[in-house]
Amino acid sequence: MLLEHIVDKYYIDISKEDIKKIIAMIQGDKPKTDDSAQYLYEIVANKDNSVDVDKFDYLSRDAYNVGMKTAHFDYDRLIASSRIIDNAICFHAKNDYNVYGVFQSRHQLFKNIYKEKASTAINFMVGDALLEAGTKFKYLEYIYEPEEYVKLTDCILETIEWSKSEVKVGCG
Secondary structure (H helix, E strand, O other): OHHHHHHHHOOOOOOHHHHHHHHHHHHOOOOOOOOOOHHHHHOOOOOOOOOOHHHHHHHHHHHHHOOOOOOOOOHHHHHHHOEEEOOEEEOOHHHHHHHHHHHHHHHHHHHHHHOOHHHHHHHHHHHHHHHHHHHHHOHHHHHHOHHHHOOOOOHHHHHHHHOOOOOOOOOO
16 A cells, blocks of 8 residues: 555556565565566565565664674675575575574574563553554554555654643654
């Protein structure tokens, strides 16, 4: 829905069929047909082995933001050394520790950050606050309104925290 909104708003010349294909690539949904470029559906969300650029992005960003010295893998090296073999993205055996590092980084972040007791408690409290405030601020409806959805940021929490009366959601 958001991609279609962007295409319409900015008058991007692209067919509806291409939009569907892009969405399928983002979601990692390989078509059932004999597409000659099946590997394209493994780049963003690889459902075959879970090694994809989305994971590279969030692991590297989250490791940096929580102060881990580095993620345990070199995504530049993985990307540079990847090859397409039998219509699938493959990595050379010499990168086995690098691929292992992707999963090691994910494990460490889940164990020490994402699922840590305080983080989990805070996530539940924030979730409860967002659900409670959703009826007052109507932002839950924004998922169906791309113009409004793109305005939602973390500042919604401050808006909820400081409001005594109905306040328009959005920073700035």
